[in-house]
Amino acid sequence: APEVIYRSVLDNHSRVIANKNEHIEKENLNRIIDWYLKERLSLTGVKFVNDNLDAGLGKFKLMNGKNVIFAHGHQESIDKSLQNFVGATEEFIHYALLGHYHSEKVKSFQGFKVFCNGSIVGTEQYALGRRLFNKPSQTLLVFDKDNLINISVDLDIQE
Numbered sequence: 426a427p428e429v430i431y432r433s434v435l436d437n438h439s440r441v442i443a444n445k446n447e448h449i450e451k452e453n454l455n456r457i458i459d460w461y462l463k464e465r466l467s468l469t470g471v472k473f474v475n476d477n478l479d480a481g482l483g484k485f486k487l488m489n490g491k492n493v494i495f496a497h498g499h500q501e502s503i504d505k506s507l508q509n510f511v512g513a514t515e516e517f518i519h520y521a522l523l524g525h526y527h528s529e530k531v532k533s534f535q536g537f538k539v540f541c542n543g544s545i546v547g548t549e550q551y552a553l554g555r556r557l558f559n560k561p562s563q564t565l566l567v568f569d570k571d572n573l574i575n576i577s578v579d580l581d582i583q584e
């Protein structure tokens with residue numbers, strides 16, 4: 426790739442205070458990961474961008490002019506995401522990239538598409554308790570002009 430740009434958002438797995446009712450969203454150990462990656466990749470040419478709307482919500486524009494928004498997903502409702510993201514940005518959003526849901530999902534409506542990435546570890550203890558069964562997977566999206574190539578990768582992780 427001629428250019429690699431790294432962006433990230435905070436999640437709900439790295440809270441400093443485990444109790445979700447007591448934690449402060451910006452107090453998150455995920456910031457250490459960003460710092461570590463920036464240090465380790467400082468000589469590689471990877472561009473680190475921190476232009477998010479807030480610590481948990483990011484947005485960028487594709488070369489074809491389409492808007493992409495991304496978040497961990499713990500504060501998002503898939504069904505209300507289009508109206509929430511358009512309301513937050515006052516722009517039409519074409520794609521949303523989310524995690525959090527422990528299983529791969531894709532939903533399209535009103536010219537908008539939401540991608541929920543699967544879990545890289547598959548069904549772990551939390552997902553098992555919520556009956557979210559899935560194999561380890563990751564999603565790769567390739568944007569080629571106006572075409573979107575959605576590649577779902579099932580991982581065969583050996584312990």
